[in-house]
Amino acid sequence: MARLCTICARGGSKGVPNKNLREVAGRPLLLHSIEAARRSGLFDLIAVGSDSPEILAAARTGGADLVIERPAELASDSAAKLPAIRHCASEAAARSGLAFSVTVDLDVTSPLRLPDDIVGAVALLEQSGCANVITGAPARRSPYFNLVEVGVDGVARLSKTLAQPVVRRQDAPACFDMNASVYVWRWPALFDEQGLFRSDTRLYVMPEERSLDIDSELDLRIVTLLLEERERLAAARQVE
Structure with a gap:
């Protein structure tokens, strides 16, 4: 059962300019998602798709297995994200020659997720038999x-x-707020016409402190503080 991780990072951003490459807790925001995917131990391939050469270069040096240029028509301000994920996934399959059964998309702007959140969402998909899983936090x-x-x-x-x-x-x-953190699909479900919400879509619940999504400079400051605190605590535990 081959699993693919896609990370789709558009170059243009109005609310937080160049946010996917902004430094957060000592490294570009993009790298937090690549690292989480790698530490989950789930994926046969981690692919980053973007219209930005700078983002693709950062992904390449930051540990992505494959970088994929996104077409301009999928990178405009009005473009939906699902077609960009489909493009990245189909290109990853074609270039790698792997037959994926599960695709997981990680949103760059939700870096507070833990590898365990990715593992839990994928386990929910694989154990329940559903077509896709979304993540959210109590509203x-x-x-x-x-x-x-x-x-x-x-x-x-x-x-x-x-x-x-x-x-x-x-x-x-x-009720729950979608947190744009982890999206999981069985391969056929990603490419059919039913969209995100289906008759059997499941929700993997994450706590609020791991569910902040960066849409503004204030969000960026709060997420940076939380990540820096998490890393300080982790370093202190290693010293003990």
Whole structure:
């Protein structure tokens, strides 16, 4: 059972310019995902796809097995990510000659994941028999209790309602925020037309402290602090 890891890193970024190469805890952000993939011990091949020569060069020196140039039409501000993952995966299969059964995509902007999170998400796919797995964390807001929408009439209403109104957040159905950290597919499911959410999509739950996604300079600062603290603690444990 061959497994592929794809890491898709676009060169252009508006919220955090050049974020995939920004230094985070002493090394480019991209390298945290490559290292996590390598330390998971799961993959026969780790491939990085990008439209940026600088990102591809960093991936090559940072431990990726294969770097793949992304076509310009898959790298625009309006381009969806799933076609970029499909391109990277199909090119990796063609160039390596490997027949992959499972593909795992790691988002560069979610570097707080641990190798164990990748292992757990893949195990959920392989043990459940489902077509794909996404990751998320318990949501801070509930659409049944304190998440609202404003209608065309200007009135604010709960996003979702139940026959019996929820008076305590703890009584609301469990809801989760997708954290854009780990996506796992069986190979055929990645390339069919059903998209991300399917009749058997499973959720692998990660804690909030490993689920921050970098979309702003503030996110980058917070993630950097958390990673630096994690590495200090790990170094201290090795000394003991």
